[in-house]
Amino acid sequence: MKTLSLALAASLLISAGAQSRPVAGKPLLKALAGQVSAERERSTDARLVAFGTRHTASDTASDTRGIGAARRWVASQFDALSKSCGGCLRIETPSQTFTGARLPAPTPVVDVLAVQPGTSDPGRVVIISAHLDSRASDVMDAGIDAPGANDDGSGVSAVLEAARLLSAHKFPATIVYAVLSGEEQGLYGGKVLADYAVAQGWRVEADLNNDIIGNVHGQSGVVDDTHVRVFSEGGRATENPAQAAARRQAGGEQDSPSRNLARFMQRLADQYLTGLKVRMIYRPDRFGRGGDQNELLSQGFPAVRVTEAAENYTRQHQTVRVEAGVRYGDVIGGVDFPYLAKVTRLNVITLAALASAPEPPRGITETGAVTPNTTLKWTLSPGAVGYRVWWRDTTAPQWRRGRLVGAVGETTLQGINIDDWFFGVSAIGADGFESPVVFPGPAGSFDRLPPAARPAP
Numbered sequence: 001m002k003t004l005s006l007a008l009a010a011s012l013l014i015s016a017g018a019q020s021r022p023v024a025g026k027p028l029l030k031a032l033a034g035q036v037s038a039e040r041e042r043s044t045d046a047r048l049v050a051f052g053t054r055h056t057a058s059d060t061a062s063d064t065r066g067i068g069a070a071r072r073w074v075a076s077q078f079d080a081l082s083k084s085c086g087g088c089l090r091i092e093t094p095s096q097t098f099t100g101a102r103l104p105a106p107t108p109v110v111d112v113l114a115v116q117p118g119t120s121d122p123g124r125v126v127i128i129s130a131h132l133d134s135r136a137s138d139v140m141d142a143g144i145d146a147p148g149a150n151d152d153g154s155g156v157s158a159v160l161e162a163a164r165l166l167s168a169h170k171f172p173a174t175i176v177y178a179v180l181s182g183e184e185q186g187l188y189g190g191k192v193l194a195d196y197a198v199a200q201g202w203r204v205e206a207d208l209n210n211d212i213i214g215n216v217h218g219q220s221g222v223v224d225d226t227h228v229r230v231f232s233e234g235g236r237a238t239e240n241p242a243q244a245a246a247r248r249q250a251g252g253e254q255d256s257p258s259r260n261l262a263r264f265m266q267r268l269a270d271q272y273l274t275g276l277k278v279r280m281i282y283r284p285d286r287f288g289r290g291g292d293q294n295e296l297l298s299q300g301f302p303a304v305r306v307t308e309a310a311e312n313y314t315r316q317h318q319t320v321r322v323e324a325g326v327r328y329g330d331v332i333g334g335v336d337f338p339y340l341a342k343v344t345r346l347n348v349i350t351l352a353a354l355a356s357a358p359e360p361p362r363g364i365t366e367t368g369a370v371t372p373n374t375t376l377k378w379t380l381s382p383g384a385v386g387y388r389v390w391w392r393d394t395t396a397p398q399w400r401r402g403r404l405v406g407a408v409g410e411t412t413l414q415g416i417n418i419d420d421w422f423f424g425v426s427a428i429g430a431d432g433f434e435s436p437v438v439f440p441g442p443a444g445s446f447d448r449l450p451p452a453a454r455p456a457p
């Protein structure tokens with residue numbers, strides 16, 4: 001059994017308890033946060049807008065206008081980054097052809113991915129995604145200008161900025177920078193990505209889907225440049241009836257891996273960022289709306305949606321125009337780049353922290369009914385030098401109480417009654433990076449929970 005080094009143990013112990021926080025790894029995360037450039041994101045977004053439209057069914061032959069030119073430009077950016085890191089990125093372009101209500105003619109939907117293979121566990125994958133395609137008021141109009149500066153030029157700018165900064169470092173786990181298409185026509189690019197992840201056998205630990213992350217002037221008149229919303233599902237999209245029954249009995253509605261990913265992001269923001277707080281929203285997406293993360297969730301992978309705090313609907317999905325004195329359209333003037341840089345910082349440090357930490361503990365079980373104690377067991381994570389057992393009041397939004405244990409796969413919390421708390425476990429690496437907290441059982445596991453096979457109709 002490995003033991004914690006004295007210095008590491010001391011530093012971790014200091015951090016345990018009510019104000020628990022990962023202490024090591026801080027220099028890297030601080031440095032990365034400081035390197036995010038609002039000006040670079042502005043120039044990326046301006047380049048995207050200059051393609052006129054990036055509608056999924058728009059021209060693919062032109063070098064200056066349409067989705068094809070925009071895709072090739074994104075690939076060229078990944079290519080240039082890879083050249084400056086000794087070929088550290090592999091560019092992949094999975095595609096599928098779709099026909100649907102918003103795509104009357106069969107249309108190839110092509111995603112542009114840059115894959116940065118992990119050094120020790122390349123099968124474990126963390127993803128940042130955004131969609132390249134744009135639209136105007138008429139979702140079927142592939143010819144009219146559709147600048148899509150915020151929806152979702154902002155997200156694509158964040159993906160490229162994350163790739164620029166993180167490709168300069170090596171991480172144990174793989175990072176995928178994903179620029180998707182087809183979102184506005186039916187979340188097709190998300191499906192392409194999710195299917196590709198399944199086909200590649202990726203163990204997707206997280207997808208951070210960034211969609212509409214740059215506006216601060218809400219339609220209500222509120223201006224908010226200090227919050228970002230992170231949407232996460234409660235019960236998992238793919239749980240089967242037996243798993244749902246177990247969750248009803250033990251709890252877990254608030255502890256899907258996606259939600260514990262949101263908690264992880266909220267803690268990181270509190271610890272490493274200034275001027276940005278995470279508002280966790282307990283929904284997979286905004287009311288009645290969806291995003292590409294839904295397709296990852298539908299394949300049983302953890303995923304969250306990252307979106308600005310205050311949306312302005314005159315600036316989304318609108319043809320650029322002035323009507324009754326109101327300016328409509330998703331133009332670059334509606335993007336606040338210092339705010340976009342803050343949201344990008346959150347993404348960058350989350351990806352770095354996830355890809356540096358050991359794999360989240362697997363196979364967690366909890367026992368202790370009709371006893372005064374609670375026992376947790378789990379499978380050892382490769383590279384972990386210790387674990388932290390967490391518990392919180394069943395109505396509390398965030399993990400508050402942590403107790404460091406060694407490199408063990410079991411611990412008993414004496415005098416802590418299993419009935420009264422929710423429990424979780426995180427894994428800690430030699431350099432102090434700590435995984436998200438994992439809730440016991442299938443409801444909380446970061447392992448893929450594949451959709452149940454449906455009986456043939």
Ligand SMILES: [Zn+2]
Binds near residue numbers: 152
């Ligand atoms: Zn969007």
